[in-house]
Amino acid sequence: MRSEVRFSGFGGQGIILSAVILGRAAVMYDNKYAVQTQVYGPEARGGASMSQVVIDDAEILYPKVAHPDIYIIMSQEGFEKYGAGAEDPALMLVDSSLVHSRPKCRCIEIPATQEAKQTLKKDIVANIVMLGALVAATHVVSEEALEKAILDSVPKGTEELNLKAMQLGLQLGKQP
Amino acid sequence: MTRTEFWQGNTACAEGALAAGCNFFGGYPITPSTEVAEFMAAKLPKKGGVFIQMEDEIASMASIIGASWAGSRAMTATSGPGFSLMMENIGFAAMTETPCVVVNVQRGGPSTGQPTMSAQGDMMQVRFGSHGDYAIIALCPASVQEMYELTAKAFNLADKYRVPVFLMADETVGHMREKIIIPDTVERVSRKPFVPGTPPFRATDPDLVPGFPQFGTGQHVHVTGLTHDERGYPAATNPGLHMALVKRLVDKIENARYEMADYDIINPGAEQVFVAYGGPVRTVQQVLHDRPNNDVGFLRIRTVWPFPEKALAEFRNARRFLVPEMNLGQIAREIERHVKVPVKSIPKLGGELHTPAELVEALEAKQ
Numbered sequence: 266m267r268s269e270v271r272f273s274g275f276g277g278q279g280i281i282l283s284a285v286i287l288g289r290a291a292v293m294y295d296n297k298y299a300v301q302t303q304v305y306g307p308e309a310r311g312g313a314s315m316s317q318v319v320i321d322d323a324e325i326l327y328p329k330v331a332h333p334d335i336y337i338i339m340s341q342e343g344f345e346k347y348g349a350g351a352e353d354p355a356l357m358l359v360d361s362s363l364v365h366s367r368p369k370c371r372c373i374e375i376p377a378t379q380e381a382k383q384t385l386k387k388d389i390v391a392n393i394v395m396l397g398a399l400v401a402a403t404h405v406v407s408e409e410a411l412e413k414a415i416l417d418s419v420p421k422g423t424e425e426l427n428l429k430a431m432q433l434g435l436q437l438g439k440q441p
Numbered sequence: 442m443t444r445t446e447f448w449q450g451n452t453a454c455a456e457g458a459l460a461a462g463c464n465f466f467g468g469y470p471i472t473p474s475t476e477v478a479e480f481m482a483a484k485l486p487k488k489g490g491v492f493i494q495m496e497d498e499i500a501s502m503a504s505i506i507g508a509s510w511a512g513s514r515a516m517t518a519t520s521g522p523g524f525s526l527m528m529e530n531i532g533f534a535a536m537t538e539t540p541c542v543v544v545n546v547q548r549g550g551p552s553t554g555q556p557t558m559s560a561q562g563d564m565m566q567v568r569f570g571s572h573g574d575y576a577i578i579a580l581c582p583a584s585v586q587e588m589y590e591l592t593a594k595a596f597n598l599a600d601k602y603r604v605p606v607f608l609m610a611d612e613t614v615g616h617m618r619e620k621i622i623i624p625d626t627v628e629r630v631s632r633k634p635f636v637p638g639t640p641p642f643r644a645t646d647p648d649l650v651p652g653f654p655q656f657g658t659g660q661h662v663h664v665t666g667l668t669h670d671e672r673g674y675p676a677a678t679n680p681g682l683h684m685a686l687v688k689r690l691v692d693k694i695e696n697a698r699y700e701m702a703d704y705d706i707i708n709p710g711a712e713q714v715f716v717a718y719g720g721p722v723r724t725v726q727q728v729l730h731d732r733p734n735n736d737v738g739f740l741r742i743r744t745v746w747p748f749p750e751k752a753l754a755e756f757r758n759a760r761r762f763l764v765p766e767m768n769l770g771q772i773a774r775e776i777e778r779h780v781k782v783p784v785k786s787i788p789k790l791g792g793e794l795h796t797p798a799e800l801v802e803a804l805e806a807k808q
Binding site: 300303 | 446616619726
């Protein structure tokens with residue numbers, strides 16, 4: 266089944282890296298196919314950043330995202346530019362510490378930046394918290410695959426911090 | 442053992458070059474090709490190769506020509522504005538029969554245009570952009586896998602035919618990341634050896650390709666862009682010699698058209714037939730996949746130049762060819778030259794890939 270995932274936030278939050286980690290988890294550790302693309306322009310620095318991933322069990326032909334099934338939105342501007350049009354049956358995970366708008370579709374509030382700051386003393390790993398929450402809420406890739414892809418992608422010396430962030434996200438994303 | 446990776450297209454291009462034994466890169470970074478140069482700068486010196494950032498693209502092209510004559514497998518990478526600057530020395534490479542690989546990750550033009558957006562606007566420039574008559578080979582990848590494979594293939598074609606070979610990618614394929622299976626080994630074709638003591642530009646074999654008298658191997662050789670005789674000496678006022686030389690430069694490529702042709706024919710009995718290369722291939726594949734009854738044909742081309750025109754005739758029931766391109770119909774016009782049925786160009790400018798819906802609409806439209 267084809268899943269289309271869109272990440273948006275502001276430049277510096279690790280939006281692109283999140284998408285790359287998700288695609289890598291699917292391809293390298295879940296034996297699926299994935300294509301990651303991004304809005305690639307000078308405006309992404311500091312402004313709204315956006316990256317998308319298509320995940321499928323079968324080979325992916327058309328590589329772009331047309332109608333995202335899942336949104337991960339980490340800034341208000343990102344919501345306005347890349348999330349406001351979301352409609353059912355899509356699912357949106359918002360970083361509720363930074364985004365005050367809510368979509369028309371189903372929405373899960375994850376206070377990722379606030380929790381990362383309070384619990385882990387590092388708000389830089391908020392994107393990894395969101396990835397953990399995404400996997401807990403949707404199982405678009407397995408937890409094991411996500412963990413391995415995170416370890417492949419983060420700087421040396423930050424592995425433990427990032428795994429804690431992922432665990433925190435997995436807790437926050439679990440649906441009752 | 443093959444291995445799986447999740448790579449960006451430009452990374453796969455650079456990895457493919459390394460696998461093919463590329464040991465010289467001279468270039469000037471430009472979006473959306475910069476990752477190729479970045480990768481080569483990081484990796485090539487560690488493998489005993491040479492990376493040089495030149496002062497501009499004119500010099501970049503000159504550097505790979507020189508490196509090639511010194512025996513290197515040499516490559517550069519650029520995009521539209523840099524490609525325009527390379528034109529003069531591309532003609533020099535064609536005239537001097539210098540094997541080299543030029544990657545053009547196409548962006549929106551003309552001029553500086555759209556640096557970060559996708560296009561296929563240089564497809565005629567690559568064939569005819571330098572002055573005079575000549576022939577080149579141009580390959581168009583449609584996936585990260587093909588960024589790797591066709592880059593490696595480009596080196597072999599360059600060495601086999603002693604000609605500049607172009608990887609005409611586009612931003613879509615250059616920047617997306619996807620699954621790639623890395624083969625154990627990559628086939629390597631060697632340059633035809635030179636027979637010492639013979640005139641260095643004499644081509645006696647049926648393939649019209651002379652042996653390569655590499656610099657530093659004992660043979661004095663004069664390499665010039667002027668019309669030259671078999672010894673390599675200028676003979677610019679000899680009409681017959683000029684005719685014979687330029688004809689050979691073109692014929693050695695055009696005669697080998699089907700030997701090197703690389704294309705897929707899907708549903709050859711169909712009445713409506715898509716023809717595509719590069720990024721738009723992916724949209725056509727999606728459209729065909731979504732139609733249950735195999736009623737649409739598809740000619741999917743990897744070697745756009747020399748154009749494999751006979752492939753069009755395989756679609757014996759074709760009533761119409763549809764050609765989606767991220768330009769205003771450059772290759773559609775080439776196809777029109779070869780078929781009697783209507784050719785519908787589906788141009789798209791602006792930097793985005795055609796959507797499946799746009800192609801379905803064109804397919805269902807009467808005109």
